Amino acid sequence: MPATTVVPHLQTALTGPLLELESHLLAQNQEIEAWLRKQFKQTPAPFYASVDLRNAGYKLAPVDTNLFPAGFNNLHPEIRSLAVHAAQSTITQICPIADGVLIIPENHTRNTFYLENLFSLKTIIETAGYEVQIGSLMEGLDAPMIIELPSGNTLTLKPLVRKDNQVGVDDFFPCAVLLNNDLSGGRPEILENIEQTLLPPLDLGWASRYKTHHFQHYSEVTEAFAKIVKIDPWLITPTSVQCGPVNFKERSGLEDLAETVNKVLADTQQYYDTHNIGCKPFAIVKSDSGTYGMAIMSVQSSEDILSLNRKQRNKMASVKEGLHVEQMLVQEGVYTYEEIDGAVAEPVVYMIGNQVVGSFYRVHTGKEATDNLNSPGMHFQPLSYAEPGIMPDETQQPDSAPNRFYAYGVIARLALLAAAREIADAKGDLPPLEIQ
Amino acid sequence: MPATTVVPHLQTALTGPLLELESHLLAQNQEIEAWLRKQFKQTPAPFYASVDLRNAGYKLAPVDTNLFPAGFNNLHPEIRSLAVHAAQSTITQICPIADGVLIIPENHTRNTFYLENLFSLKTIIETAGYEVQIGSLMEGLDAPMIIELPSGNTLTLKPLVRKDNQVGVDDFFPCAVLLNNDLSGGRPEILENIEQTLLPPLDLGWASRYKTHHFQHYSEVTEAFAKIVKIDPWLITPTSVQCGPVNFKERSGLEDLAETVNKVLADTQQYYDTHNIGCKPFAIVKSDSGTYGMAIMSVQSSEDILSLNRKQRNKMASVKEGLHVEQMLVQEGVYTYEEIDGAVAEPVVYMIGNQVVGSFYRVHTGKEATDNLNSPGMHFQPLSYAEPGIMPDETQQPDSAPNRFYAYGVIARLALLAAAREIADAKGDLPPLEIQ
Incomplete structure (x- = not known):
């Protein structure tokens, strides 16, 4: 495979909060690495993980942390x-x-x-x-x-x-x-x-794990991290609310779910208003313990939940190997404003231990900026050594490829740290995030 | 800097013992890595090192191990x-x-x-x-x-x-x-x-260290390693003999030195004869504790020592910061048969901890295959990701770039292990090389 130097462009020019975020991360590279190193010393990283990110220009956040990553074949040889x-x-x-x-x-x-x-x-x-x-x-x-x-x-x-x-x-x-x-x-x-x-x-394993636990840990991690880099933690944290039990087949719990969706949309709208972000909020509703992009939908209002037809409800009720859907996660939707050849794309970052070992783009020609891209029809765009997300380059602009990917690597490792803390929590041994 | 995919060609086609060596290393990648890992567990690698290698086609050997490497700027960005x-x-x-x-x-x-x-x-x-x-x-x-x-x-x-x-x-x-x-x-x-x-x-530091100690350890390491990969250790080990004291200015010790050169040349000739290698043996005479390519000469007979003129003797007597030359190392010369654009070249491999982190070629347009290339006029050719010496590719020929560089990375790490054992020895705590 030839070296690819194609880095997707952001549809929106980076002039807002995210550019500021990237500048912050760059300027504080040493403090960030030292903080992460100490955190991973007290809560060791899982053996491996992959993290799906969404970059909306005004927000950069993980939307899925996979502790059993597939896709190693998509890393650039x-x-x-x-x-x-x-x-x-x-x-x-x-x-x-x-x-x-x-x-x-x-x-x-x-x-x-x-x-x-x-x-x-x-x-x-x-x-x-x-x-x-x-x-x-x-x-x-x-x-x-x-x-x-x-x-x-x-x-x-x-x-x-x-x-x-x-x-x-x-x-x-x-x-x-x-x-x-x-x-x-x-x-x-x-x-x-x-x-x-x-x-x-x-x-x-998903038999015991809830996504909301992960995002609760992630939220605590970003709260602590935001103090270090002096940013608004909202910039890197998706609002995530657990809701359930929901039984789509039997239509039970759908009103609660619709209400939760409304709440997440309203919270997001309020933030958008305060910060002059001219986008329409949306939410992602997904199984709190499933995977593989099944039982997942993008909604723009509570009506989208209440008006589900039988086929759509059946789809939401079926996850891999027949896992029973009960708890749902309602998550603030993060637009992806990255494109490759006109198709929407989202970065996926791979880590082994606490090290970023590569990234690729999940690209979907049949989807839009609000859609889940982990679905049939997606393809993958490996990224070469120019962008492994390890070497920021302060001589370049904050949104240049090495610097943008460094930012991706940092956010992915915050999600990794959340996973490490999930593991420590499961063992009943969760240390505080504050470190001297 | 653009990605360089220029890999020097060997002047001699690899059809002899070295091709066999590379095939062996490839086939036994797992055993080699496991053995090195265990060795570095019991004798930790120094923080960093660089190793100069010479590839003669029929022999691949380190000729200098630097525990204070400069040249990090020559690694490909x-x-x-x-x-x-x-x-x-x-x-x-x-x-x-x-x-x-x-x-x-x-x-x-x-x-x-x-x-x-x-x-x-x-x-x-x-x-x-x-x-x-x-x-x-x-x-x-x-x-x-x-x-x-x-x-x-x-x-x-x-x-x-x-x-x-x-x-x-x-x-x-x-x-x-x-x-x-x-x-x-x-x-x-x-x-x-x-x-x-x-x-x-x-x-x-060179104030206390002798190159012959390093090569003695290297020789013990390759002896043990050769048993693992079932090769003739000569293929990767340069004959190295200490000689001295020598005082070039006062002409004392030159006869002993000439005799040692003769012995090394004769040993090499004997090996060449047995293995049908049609090259003329040569030897490198260098300070046993100096560096920077000073006090070093390439000789083809004992006459080259005995006929040194005053200027040449003065040069051999002057090393960095006036370190007094007394002990000399006489080392079997290893031809370098690699060329970049017609100029002779030798690989230099960099390691941090026990990991190979990159290589470059030292190139000299004014030198020949028997010369020391670490001298004024040299330049450097960084090597890109395709050849960091970590990922052998068994689908390619043994002498393809990733495989040749994997071989270089293995030999460089054997020299690194020798340095680790030098450190352990200096602390009076040298464990045996045999490992269960």
């Missing part, structure tokens, strides 16, 4: 060495004696995009110097399954087995077990109480 | 993020609580190349999120000296002061003190017995 280094230091910190890593993947054997991701992830960890085997949770798999990928590579899935308090494949029972399965289907019995280090811990 | 990440994790490991790093530089205030290096090094560590100040050992400096660099950047050198058992500038006395001064002039009194962490330790 030229920057994979960043991922290799980060994997090396992160695994060494977690399991100093590890020689091998067992990956537990999703069960999609027909989704070649996912399988290419799995191959890329495996290659990154192998290149870092670990034996990697893939142990599948798939029911009925009782022999190795060899899959030929479109890239010409081959992937072997082996049935995951448990021996005493360890899981593995064949005679491979390494100290580190990496989940690349978000456990929407529930906590697998085979993984309960294993002695090995499970990354991330079982409690962070 | 596009790959600096690798250095930033590596600096972050290395400093965190050494001084978990560090907020700042004090750099102690060389005293060359007129060498703008060196000062640009210092600026690059400072920027890398600042971008990693540390306050950086430069504390100079220069005599007579009693106020900050502000230097405008050709790049347009500005560097401020402040006089280094000692307060109790700490060194610093102004009121900046951080836990980490980084030497970028090779101490050829001796061990500065001001640095003795400080409480701070001095990187690398004082014992590794």
Whole structure:
């Protein structure tokens, strides 16, 4: 793949609060890095994560933090060495004696995009110097399954087995077990109480996790961070309110949901008014514990909720592997004003340990600035080494590519820190954010 | 600077032992990385190092390991993020609580190349999120000296002061003190017995260090490594023999030196004969404790030593800051068969902690394949992301750029391991190389 130097342009010129934000982040690069380093020292980052960002020009915020990221195949091949280094230091910190890593993947054997991701992830960890085997949770798999990928590579899935308090494949029972399965289907019995280090811990699967918890932690993180960089935390924080239980099929809880939507829209309008932002507020309604862009809708009024037809309600009620929708998250919608060749785009930032290892744009030619882009028809635009989000360049404008991507990397790491604090909280060991 | 994809070609086609070596390294990537990881766990790598390599087609070997590397300005700007990440994790490991790093530089205030290096090094560590100040050992400096660099950047050198058992500038006395001064002039009194962490330790300055010790450790490392990858260790190890005392000015010790040269040439010839290598052996004679390419000569027979005229002898007797030449190192000469635009070139690999962070080529239009290239008239060719030496690509030929540079990164890290073992040895704590 040739080096891509295409950086999307923002439809709106950056002259407002965001330019100020980018300038702030640039000017305080050292304080920010020192603060993040101390935070991650007291609450270690999860093994990996990807964060979807939306850049509205006047606001830059994460809208989804994935602790079981797929899409490693979308990172530009030229920057994979960043991922290799980060994997090396992160695994060494977690399991100093590890020689091998067992990956537990999703069960999609027909989704070649996912399988290419799995191959890329495996290659990154192998290149870092670990034996990697893939142990599948798939029911009925009782022999190795060899899959030929479109890239010409081959992937072997082996049935995951448990021996005493360890899981593995064949005679491979390494100290580190990496989940690349978000456990929407529930906590697998085979993984309960294993002695090995499970990354991330079982409690962070969607079977136990709520998005609102994550955004509550994110909001606390940005509150503390905003004091450091002296900004309005609203600039980087999407209003997020839990609502439920909602049963779309049976139409129960829809009035409460409509009211919550109204409240989020009104709050946003008030902020827009005060700050002369001439946009129409919208909200995103999504399952509080689902993923994969399912059970998600963009609404501009409470009417959009109350007037849902049966088909739309059925769609909202169906999430991956039949997870039961009850709690919903109503989140302030953040416009994406980035475009690639006229199509709306949003950046997705990848991290291993506490290091940004690359980004790409999720692009959708059939969607608009208020839509969820994580839906069929999307494609990906890898970003090359010029924009890994690590090296701001103070000789350039605040909205130049290295500086904009540095800002993206900072916001993504705030979401990562929120995830780290979710993990600490799940273990009942959440330290204060204030640090001397 | 635009991305450079110019990778020098080898004058000789790689069909012999080196191609076999590269294939071996590629095929055993995981074992190699796991072995290096364990080695660096028991003997931590120095904070940074650069290694000069020579690639003769039939042999690939380090000829100089610099523990106080200059030249960070020659790394391609596009790959600096690798250095930033590596600096972050290395400093965190050494001084978990560090907020700042004090750099102690060389005293060359007129060498703008060196000062640009210092600026690059400072920027890398600042971008990693540390306050950086430069504390100079220069005599007579009693106020900050502000230097405008050709790049347009500005560097401020402040006089280094000692307060109790700490060194610093102004009121900046951080836990980490980084030497970028090779101490050829001796061990500065001001640095003795400080409480701070001095990187690398004082014992590794040229005032106390011998190159032959380094190559003795390197030889032990390659002996152990060769067993892992099942190669002939000669392929990656230059024969290195200490000889002295030699006093060039007074012509004492020259006969012993000539005899050592003869022995090294004869050994090399014997190996060439056995392995059908049709080259004429040569040897490099250099100060065992100097640096900067001074006091170094390339010889093809003992006559070259015995027939030295006064001017040549004076040159061999003068090293940086008047360090007294006594011990000499006679090293098997390794041809460099790499060329850029018809000029001879040798790769220089940079590492921070145990990670390769980039490479460049030292190129000299006025020299030949047997010459020392570290001399006036040399220039540098940075290498971009495609060749940082971290991501081998098994779908390509063993001598393709990513694979050749992976081999360079492995050999450079063997020299780094030798340096780590030199440090452990200086502390009287050298563990065995065999690891379970």
